[in-house]
Amino acid sequence: MKLELYYKAECPYCQKVLNYMMDNCQIKDVQLVDIKEGNNNEDLIKRGGKDQVPCLFIDGKALYESDDIIKYFKENF
Secondary structure (H helix, E strand, C coil): CCEEEEECCCCHHHHHHHHHHHHHCCHHHEEEEECCCCCHHHHHHHHHCCCCCCEEEECCEEEECHHHHHHHHHHHC
């Protein structure tokens, strides 16, 4: 399973997800993608259809909303 988390460091919802991951998950299993680097923001829009973070791609499928992402981690890790 390929997991990619698109985030922005100053976003409080992204920090909520990242903090949960650090405390409860194997963060090394998730590729972190900062949307402020390179063309990552454009890639996020192209792949997920929205300019919204946090966004967790699970095998290429986008999952938005911090609470939904945390729920996914709780159920799967």
